[in-house]
Amino acid sequence: MFSVFVYAFIVLMFAGLIVAAVKNAKGKRRGLVWQVLDALAQKGKDAARGPRFVPKKVLTAPEQTLYHRLKAALPYEVLAQVAFSQFIGVKGGSRKANFAKFGTARQKVADFVICRRDLSILAVVELDDRSHTRKRDQAKNAVLEEAGIPIIRWHVKDMPDRERIRDAVAALVQPQPEASQNVGRAEPAVE
Incomplete structure (x- = not known):
């Protein structure tokens, strides 16, 4: 029967292997798993920043x-x-x-x-x-x-x-009288 110490030892061994793999992979082309983990980490950082303004097209x-x-x-x-x-x-x-x-x-x-x-x-x-x-x-x-x-x-x-x-x-075009209601800019100001 495995004791708690054996389980802890196995977990620490895996953690050590992961740390060693990360240190070894720096500067080298990383595998798909690491790319996915990096993308998830970046998404977490983006979410932590909160909402922000981004550009979008004016028209659909x-x-x-x-x-x-x-x-x-x-x-x-x-x-x-x-x-x-x-x-x-x-x-x-x-x-x-x-x-x-x-x-x-x-x-x-x-x-x-x-x-x-x-x-x-x-x-x-x-x-x-x-x-x-x-x-x-x-x-x-x-x-x-x-x-x-x-x-x-x-x-x-x-x-x-x-x-x-x-x-x-x-069909809408009609001659405009001299003092058209649309001449100049309509003022949103209130009288």
Whole structure:
């Protein structure tokens, strides 16, 4: 019957063999097992640092496709991923009421904003995919409708070609009066 000392001796022997193998492997090409252990150790170090900011692409692959099609099809400026707070303002109520109403729009983001040369807004384009929900889309639609900004929606499974893009935007183009509501930058500030 093995005693506790024998088990301890065996464990220490294995630990000694592992230490010797690590010392011997330094500077040499390490085997797959060691590479896996190193990767696990690095992952543990990364997790220990906690969350951190990392770069990511501005547009998803389908959004990139639509962006390039919009740019190729239209003689207008096309802006991507624009916060509503950059082109929607609020007027007409008390300072507190305007600020509260603005709060319902400022966190929303338009997939694309089509602008004239003077950067006045012609339309907002939304590419609906699985990240879009009916409730959020209806909220965006309501804000844009109230502001008088046309919205064009396409589904990712029915991506428009250049001709369809031109037709949809051409239907929106109308001569602008001198004092257009879109001239200049919309102020998110509250009256």
